[in-house]
Amino acid sequence: MNLVEYPDRDMMMIALAGTIAGQLGEALRQNGRASLCVPGGSTPGPVFDMLSAVDLDWANVSVFLNDERWVSEDNPRSNTRLLRQRLLTGKAAAATLVPMHLDTDTPEEALDRLSNGLRPHLPISVLILGMGADMHTASLFPGADRLEEALSDDAPVLLAMRAEGAGEPRITLSAPVLRDAMHSHILITGPEKRAAIERAEGRPAAEAPVGQFLGNATVHWAE
Numbered sequence: 001m002n003l004v005e006y007p008d009r010d011m012m013m014i015a016l017a018g019t020i021a022g023q024l025g026e027a028l029r030q031n032g033r034a035s036l037c038v039p040g041g042s043t044p045g046p047v048f049d050m051l052s053a054v055d056l057d058w059a060n061v062s063v064f065l066n067d068e069r070w071v072s073e074d075n076p077r078s079n080t081r082l083l084r085q086r087l088l089t090g091k092a093a094a095a096t097l098v099p100m101h102l103d104t105d106t107p108e109e110a111l112d113r114l115s116n117g118l119r120p121h122l123p124i125s126v127l128i129l130g131m132g133a134d135m136h137t138a139s140l141f142p143g144a145d146r147l148e149e150a151l152s153d154d155a156p157v158l159l160a161m162r163a164e165g166a167g168e169p170r171i172t173l174s175a176p177v178l179r180d181a182m183h184s185h186i187l188i189t190g191p192e193k194r195a196a197i198e199r200a201e202g203r204p205a206a207e208a209p210v211g212q213f214l215g216n217a218t219v220h221w222a223e
């Protein structure tokens, strides 16, 4: 595993924001556009704050989530809400948000429309993944109802997902879409997640979905 350990969380967030800005800039120079795919949850807020202030050609950057909880945008658990509040503000307000949520009762009803919206923005230029202490990443949860399909090489772009530990129904990018990213980072904090990512290495994907991405990603960790 390619793990970078930082002296503290602030230093990690500053360094990671700088790396991501550099990789987005490189993609913009090479292709004229770039895509940034990010996690929700409680960890990435400080990186979003820093990125939102970076001078980049944000008008040519598309931003989307790894996964979304099927709740409305005014719910504090909405990952889209976090993106709007912490990343798509300041200079980064010029970026295009590619939706991962629609106002339907179930994620299944929105799958086709959301997948069609995402396809033009693939492959992902820069990917940041988070991870739960249960070794889930995106909404690829151990024991989830459609995990096997989401991990397979011919998985669709997006899947609806339900799992005991997930709370509400979810929508998630599939493993092949995430694995195809040009640059991949996994952002984790604290001793529990450090132990979990070490446990994930070499375990079957069904038990430790995050393990699927350790071969391509840099893991960024601070206590």
Ligand SMILES: O=C1O[C@H](COP(=O)(O)O)[C@@H](O)[C@H](O)[C@H]1O
Binding pocket: 038, 039, 040, 041, 042, 043, 044, 066, 067, 068, 069, 079, 129, 130, 131, 132, 133, 137, 138, 139
């Ligand atoms: O539910 C989710 O959890 C993971 C990890 O979140 P954290 O709060 O432990 O940082 C996150 O990466 C994912 O996008 C989110 O939907």
